[in-house]
Amino acid sequence: MAITLGFDTAAAAVSMAVALVTRWLMTGGAPPDSFFGGIVTTAIFAGVGFVSFYMLGVHKQVWRHSGWRDAVRIVQAVGLATLFFLPLVFLWNRLVGVPRTAIVIAVIIWLTIIFSGRMVALWRSTQRPLQIFFSRARPDAPMVLLIAQSEEAARIDSLMGKDEKGAKVRILGLLEPEGAEFGRKIRGIPVLGGLEDLSKVLDLLTLRYEKTPLVAVAGIARERHYMTQVLEVAASRKTEVMSLGAAADQTSASMLPVRAADLLRRRERELDVEPVADMIEGMRVFVTGGGGTIGSELARQCASMNPQSLTLFDSSEYNLYEADLSLREQFPNLPINSELGDVRDVARVTRAIEQFEPDIIIHAAALKHVPLMEQNVCEAILTNVGGALITAKAAQTSSVQKFVFVSTDKAVHPDNVMGATKRLAELTVTRQAVSSNFSVSMVRFGNVLGSSGSVVPLFERQIAKGGPVTLTHPEVTRYFMTVEEASALVLQSATHNGSPGSASLYVLDMGEPVRIKALAEAMIRLKGLVPGQDIEIRTTGLRPGEKMHEKLTYNHEEVNVIGIEGIYKVASKQVVANDFDEKLDELLDHARHRRRDEAIKMLAELVPEYRPRRAAE
Incomplete structure (x- = not known):
């Protein structure tokens, strides 16, 4: 998380510095005493970037699992940083020596650097960098609490079927059966804990949305010893358990009722065919x-x-x-x-x-x-x-x-x-x-x-x-x-x-x-x-x-x-x-x-x- 926050903050500093230099060169050179003012302006811009990105939790995102929710949150954080920046610089020197267009250029460069970093990580992970901008859930999509490891959750979320109204499933949160990293976000989906937190998380989500969400399992969560725990809790809450999985061609995913075979599933072997x-x-x-x-x-x-x-x-x-x-x-x-x-x-x-x-x-x-x-x-x-x-x-x-x-x-x-x-x-x-x-x-x-x-x-x-x-x-x-x-x-x-x-x-x-x-x-x-x-x-x-x-x-x-x-x-x-x-x-x-x-x-x-x-x- 610290590396992510450091990268985004450094990107803000570089963006403002490049924007100021570019704007000064376009107007025939920097004004007197612009060097010190530029350093202060850049520091303020980086500082408000740090605060706004931390406040909105952008640093919790896992780059290789970025999605449309992450993109929206990044834009919100950049907008918030800009709103903080303008009054602070005005109070400091009434925007003297800070071209107004430099702020616009800095925001564009900053967003470009941020999205480029995420898309490179996403491309290395999935070969599908543009998926960061898609897969938004449609309004009537069923609410789901997903139980899966982060890698599988990201893959399923990216492949979930969607129509012109958006993705057909609204994933409210993620529970990881093994090694849960509470507080992280996978393609914008918050990690709410481990499998042992299922009862508590279902109760909290039911309170928040006034309806108990479906429980969906994917990947290793469909193994026998995990399924037993999931079914016991789900039955006590009278909610359904579904199975989320990728199609054979790995180009789509679907949600289906859990079959009896899923109750006895073991970790799949990698067979040499x-x-x-x-x-x-x-x-x-x-x-x-x-x-x-x-x-x-x-x-x-x-x-x-x-x-x-x-x-x-x-x-x-x-x-x-x-x-x-x-x-x-x-x-x-x-x-x-x-x-x-x-x-x-x-x-x-x-x-x-x-x-x-x-x-x-x-x-x-x-x-x-x-x-x-x-x-x-x-x-x-x-x-x-x-x-x-x-x-x-x-x-x-x-x-x-x-x-x-x-x-x-x-x-x-x-x-x-x-x-x-x-x-x-x-x-x-x-x-x-x-x-x-x-x-x-x-x-x-x-x-x-x-x-x-x-x-x-x-x-x-x-x-x-x-x-x-x-x-x-x-x-x-x-x-x-x-x-x-x-x-x-x-x-x-x-x-x-x-x-x-x-x-x-x-x-x-x-x-x-x-x-x-x-x-x-x-x-x-x-x-x-x-x-x-x-x-x-x-x-x-x-x-x-x-x-x-x-x-x-x-x-x-x-x-x-x-x-x-x-x-x-x-x-x-x-x-x-x-x-x-x-x-x-x-x-x-x-x-x-x-x-x-x-x-x-x-x-x-x-x-x-x-x-x-x-x-x-």
Whole structure:
């Protein structure tokens, strides 16, 4: 702040000195005794500049975040300094030796120096120096208290959508989650404190404007531990929480309601997409389960990396249609093949792989809903185990170079059929890799936010109906990850393993497990409601096959870093039985003939950690 005030004061002195000399030269020379008078005049001008800039808080501005509010305040400060200057110089020597036009010239030079300094700093920061003069809020814009770091706040303010009436959001103040600098101004927005001041600041703003402003979060403020605090305070004040963010092209920003995914957001990883792009570009990619939540996102990310062709294979006509439509809209020049088929159908899978000759197969097809799979054991075995086996065998007869298998954390110490079948699929695909010409990459991760049938859309429906929100147990925890991050890390892991005939297992860094009750409470607060008062939370008891807590690895597995953030390689010491293949065939035969009890018994033999009747831990 002292440097800023010193610069502006020095600019005032230089401006007046240059103005006096310029004016004297224009009139044929300086009058007698003008040197001393010029020094005094310059000192007075600099002094009133110092006082007026300090009084109006111009020195609190952060140059690289300058905006229209700062420009207005600078003009006001220069005007105030001029009003102070005239009577003071008149009292000193009745303006003798001070040309009137010199004052005008000094003001013009002073403003030029001040704005030039800000615009250079702004240009170095954003490459958009003229934005200092724009983005004024329109009169009917909603009032917002922004929670973000200063850099993000400046970027959002500069990008906020505006029309002929001005910007569509009026930001009243800024709270910084980390390292708040109270009293500073970011593009004219005052820093009112840190996140711990939210309650107090909301009350003060409500008093001042006779209305509680919206609370908007941006950048790191959308992370889980910050969002929990924000929602608790906002719900108690019955105000909405919004999310402010820049568009993908970084040319605009918008304010949207906070989604459930924002409640579980972690600090975003900086992923190196170049190795993935090198792996995908020019390749023929084949995605089973391509219409599902994970499969369609994997397909979308692959499509963005210029493959030679992309084939979606799915048994759901509706899901396949939706994924196909979305991809064709986003990538109109990409050859896309959408094939309706079941991974349990040997002939259909083999024919599709022979027809499209993929270089990379991503096997995301699976039945995943735990309670349903407890009731449909044979279907889970045929799809999750049989489908993986059929796809891997079909890949052996083609030109496939990489086989990516999407697994789950429920494969670890499984208490349910779904987890046991996915664990058996891991072992099955690993055995198939040995006799193949492709490399296998298997990836385990937890729950994907917003996927079909997951807890988040269930809670949203229950809250919309006015409750109750149902929990199986108040202490249940789960790992969560956005579908975008999970898919990106799955593709990243595939770049690490490249040896033909080998199989590697990876786990994703899922962060800290989330208490489902805490998630339910946060989602209720998201609607401006109070858990337990406005919406009842009801405990229903653990369902068949459900565990209290999930794990990502077995005790006998060793976890190693591989140099890619968020991904770990798992080394297993487990050895499968010599008669594994025979028992696997027997299991699939039981499943095909719907011999449920025999199938469960054989599944437990093939996956020793699976205990069908074991109580949830």
